[in-house]
Amino acid sequence: MGDEMFEKSLLIKTKEGFGFRNITDTIEFFVEGSGVDFGSCHIWSVHTTCALIIEENQEALMNDYLSLFRTIKSIGEKNGHMHTNTDKTTRRVAGFCHDCKDCSDCERRNAAAHIISSLLGKQKILQISGGKLTLGKYQNVIFIDFDGGQERFLNIQIYGYDETSRILHLL
Template sequence: METLSSIKLAVEKTNGSRAEKEEVRKSSEVKFLTKVFNFATEKHFELNNITAELLALVRRSGIQDGILNVSSLHTTMALFINEYQNALLDDIKSFLEKLVGQTDANHHQCNHTAVSEKGYKHNCAHCSDCDRQNTDAHLGATVLGHNLCLQIANGQLILGQWQSIILAELDGPRKRTLITQIIGS
């Protein structure tokens, strides 16, 4: 689904300051473009560079100045910005494995208040109704984040020289949805 709509803004001049005059000039019309991406991931853990798709979306929108908001609609799929380089991607995977660990439902202490070193309550059949045993994916997505907000200037998405927008599948393979919205003029 891709929609493009516009609304006119009425901007009141309270005084003649330069900042307000610039704002009035740039805020005469605001456009919104919403695009939903539906796709299937192939692996349990994968890192995908989605920068090219988002750059193309910004170009198609015709919006010159504004913001791009990108959101994962899943609690086990994350978004982040970093360099998309194979050795670094391997390091990111290793970092997440060390940080959140491999989950093991058999090592959880079922006293409903304590969690052992190697187990999580979310993976315990007695404590949770989740049968996927995917606490590590939830925690990894919590650390990485589910949403990005990026600036658009002069029709270009603003990214640093080595920055890429990376989608992290942490509990695949699954059908996934990503929603984007561009707001600007």
Template sequence: MMLKNFKIKTELNDVVSLTDDIKEFVRESGVKSGICVVYTPHTTAGLTVTSFWDPKGFEDLQDEICRIVPTRIDFKHQHDTPQDAAGHVKSSLLGVSMTFIINEGELLAGHSQGIYFVEFDGPRNREYFVKIYAD
């Protein structure tokens, strides 16, 4: 088992690619077959898999998430800002962990799939963890 902590800086509504760093860590691990878990310990951010082919797709992703959960002042959660409250809901819907298969020493992913950190409340200093388990 191997664990690595990654640090990133985000801005509001960033969609940050994690794909290359995760793929590199999998290769460096030497694990030929197993599982890779990606996790972020934040409640106003999330993780997703989406296509990397068109950068405008990231704007569509954030636009639609914001359409589904708009920032508004009538949230019952009033600990911080309305943006913070909306970020908690968005994070809960998107999720903060993902599991991937390692096959033949590589992260198993579709040809257009990328792994992304989605920020709902930045700018922030963020982190995510990658844990690799061998079969």
């Protein structure tokens, strides 16, 4: 077989607000179907308000994440931003600047979603060994949408080679 590259897109339909989706089994399915025994799997979101984490998929922990995300969102809503008026004076306005109809043309009012997803990251690169993702006992690939209620896409690229090619490379 030799060196291989396999590409796949994954469509995820999300619910309103913040949402988590464990995609580990789907990614494993793609890896197994690729024929790659040793290599890497690159997963990335093509959306600016989504993130990927490697984490334990435990409900209480996901609730802790949600609590933290809501806290970050409330900080922006509470502290607000400085708005420059047409006469060049400034005033403090509630909410993030991106969410302000006078400052931004974005209708979704989703500044917190952009900020939180950037802090967590939109991509992961995982090792493949023996035809499987190399994950710890409690590690899962979790997709998070901070601005839900939409169709989301993840791109997946799998690079590597099969066992036969590995042996030939070692000789």
